[in-house]
Amino acid sequence: MHFLRSAIFSLLAGTSLARPGSQDKISTAKQARAAGYALKEPPLTTPWTDKVGTDPWPEYPRPQMQRSQWQNLNGVWQYQNASSLAAVQNPPFGQDLAQDVLIPSCLESGLSGVQGEYMIYSWFSTSFKVPKDWHGQSILLNFGAVDYEATVFVNGKKAGFHRGGYFRFTLDVTSFLKPGQQNELLVFVHDPTDDGDYVIPIGKQTHRPSHIFYTPCSGIWQSVWIEAAPQNHVSGLDIDGNMEGQVNMTVHTSSANITTSVQVVVHDGENVVATYRGPTNQPFQFKVDSPKLWSPSSPNLYNITVTLGKDQVQSYTGFRTISKGTVDGVVRPLLNGEFIFMFGTLDQGFWPDGIYTAPTKEAMVYDLQMLKSLGFNMVRKHIKVEPELFYRACDELGLLVIQDMPALRPIQSRTLPNCTSQTILPNAAQQAEFSRQLEVLVNQHKSFPSIATWIIYNEGWGQLTDYYPEFELTDRVKQLDPTRLVDSTTGWYDHGAGDFSDNHHYANPQCGTPFYSTSSSPYDDTRIGFQGEFGGIGNNVSIEHLWNNQNAINTINQTYEIDITLDAWNYRSHLLLSELQDQVRLFSCSGGVWTQTTDVEGEVNGLMTYDRRLSRVDEDQWKADIQGLYDAAAARSNGTMSS
Incomplete structure (x- = not known):
């Protein structure tokens, strides 16, 4: 068994993380928390289950618009x-x-x-x-x-x-x-x-x-919290800092129909690097000279203080530009003007003790630190939206985020009176609500530097078939946020919308290649060739690491491939990553998403088990294979670039 070593988690100055290891006892999850409240024993626990207590998530929840006067109601x-x-x-x-x-x-x-x-x-x-x-x-x-x-x-x-x-x-x-x-x-x-x-x-x-x-x-x-602010106060911040040092900003206020003056101060540590006074409720721009750029290798962040009358909020930004361009004849994603091979995991964000809610911030960040330590530079947040502290952690660690819109009711059907089956799809009102919530997703998260790409539809789930809504939705997302790429349909059904030609294929990849399977689409060389999902190979474990629900256990054999031993699992992983490396070297592959960060319920194909106590990865092998992908991408794109 390969366990993660504690040394790999010293990623941030002043940040450490207690590593769950083989010596940990599996929690019985029966300790009472307080009179009247008691933890119910879930089908599986994590090393953080018994650390939650009755004061959960004490951190200020909104990192890009913090106020000093607040009270946690958790x-x-x-x-x-x-x-x-x-x-x-x-x-x-x-x-x-x-x-x-x-x-x-x-x-x-x-x-x-x-x-x-x-x-x-x-x-x-x-x-x-x-x-x-x-x-x-x-x-x-x-x-x-x-x-x-x-x-x-x-x-x-x-x-x-x-x-x-x-x-x-x-x-x-x-x-x-x-x-x-x-x-x-x-x-x-x-x-x-x-x-x-x-x-x-x-x-x-x-x-x-x-x-x-x-x-x-x-x-x-x-989290739930209250805070105090003047009657006319800051209600939202849109901040984008690009590689040229230009800050594009809108300060929204509670008096949305009134334009007044707001002061913005940008700090690099203790040093003030820019001060600007602009109007509220409309866009304005100013410049920071020679900024230190944000990237996965150097996730530099600048603190920002916004003052509106007696209201003052703290925020931050990172200077980076995300775009696409043609490099040596291939359309590529660009970060700060250079091709970046984006490689990460499909990250479900589920927890056996908390389901959608991670037991603690430490637990949530643990997953991200594990990915960063292995060499991943990206995470695909799969059809879920996390607490905003998740994105702050990605900003700090230097992990790009591909952010999915949560899917509408996926691949379910109903039986009609004539006994035929009909796929459940949204009606006009439900589609309009999906579109509204997509806009909310973009507007609430477009200031996080780490988010590089928005995904609208995953594998056709909830995607209407009588017309192609992804075109108008892509246009709308681009209007709301012209600073990022849009993957309109990851997997299928791809009709040509957006910036990516995105293939899903298990277990082996088909990334930017002259071959494909009928469940996906042929590579479109006018867009970025991307392996939206691959891998998914599984390795079963003993019951103490499984979601102890018989219905879930009964589905384990639905895994794309089961490898009997960890050695076999790592051998197969190496072959699949080597195959992806060949496609980077020979064809037009610009990135990929490995399934997945952790096991979830009846799935056993994670880099870690669902309880986060067991890692399957041979660390040295995985680090070398991931670095090999970046090296192949660099060698493949040493030619000229045009935008």
Whole structure:
């Protein structure tokens, strides 16, 4: 067995990570956390399960717009099931709910203390007191993400509604509060997932988990916090720094129809490198001289202070330019004007103890540090959106991110009255909602330097067939964010939209090659040749490292290939990576995505097991093979470049 060595995780100055190893005892996950709340034993634990406690995720959740006056509302709340959507009309104000629940968490997870099934309608409650020194300011209530619809009540009055399971939202609750007293916060959540005729962005969540589709996540699964700000305050920041040192910026405010002045100060460590005063609620530009560029090999970041009247927020950016161009006759992705071979893993972002919610920030970053230590320069965030601290970690580590839009209800069908089968696809209203949420994804995440590419559709899941919506969606994404590439359809069905000619093939690659399989599309030399997924080879392990659910275990043999031993698994991995290297050297391959970072439930094809306790990789071999890909790409592209 090959275990990750602790030395490979010293990647950031001042950052260390306790490595789970063979000496660790497998957690029984039975320790009580506090009176009324207890962790439920999940089918599998991680080394962080017993470290969560009742003060989860204490970090400030929004790294690109931080305020000093804030209060974390995470911890033990109350929860009870609701019978239907109509329950929202009769809120249980002033009542104790049925049981305690840990926030943030997925109701289906052991960490929640509930670990339920079919959690479609739910009530959550807590109370909070506003600090006295916040008097006279606006009090903003923030949710990192609630899956799927949230109706929020404060002190018996409806404060707001939000739809979309992956995106943060903010409510100004000042007018609902009782100064100096406890304030009741009540949240009704409706999460249909793939129930009935709902077609919504769900990624790989399903009420019927099987092999590549997993346990769903319902409820308040990211952090909740309040903060104080002046009545006219910064409500959003769009920041892009390019390789020429130009900063393109928009400072959005709560008074969106009023244009006033805002001051921006850019810091390189202790040194101020630029100061600029610009207008609010409209784009402006200024220059930083000779910036240190951001890249995977040198992830330089600059801190930014934004001051609007009495409101001050902290942010940051990295200077880099992402584009495409023709290098030695081949269309390539470019970072700072040079071809970069993007190579990473398919990263599902699932956890056996928390489902969608990593047990701790340390646990979440552990996965990324493992990838970086092996030499990967990219991660494909697969049909899920992570907490914003994930992207901050990628910015700091120097990991490019290919960000998927969470897929609409994937490859499910219904039986019609005439006994024929019909693929479940979105109707016009559902497609419009998908388009709206795609825009939210881009707008909320386009300031993270590490994000290099947006993916709209994965393998045709939820992709309409009577017309090609990816063309108009690609155009819209390019309008919202002209600074990145767009992979319109990763895998299939590719009709020519976007910047990538993206092939999925298991187990061996077909990247930018003059051959392909009928499930994918032939390489289009007017776009970037990319291996959107390959690998996927599996190696079964003993029960203490498996998701201990019999239905999941029964699907292990659906894996594309099972290698009996770790030596065989590493041998096969080496052959597949060598084959990809040949395609880089001989043809037009510009990057690839290996399936996958970790096992998930009934899948056993991860670099690590689902509990993160066992690594399958022969580190030296993998490091050499990954470096070989970069070397082959460099040798293949030593010719001339044109944009």
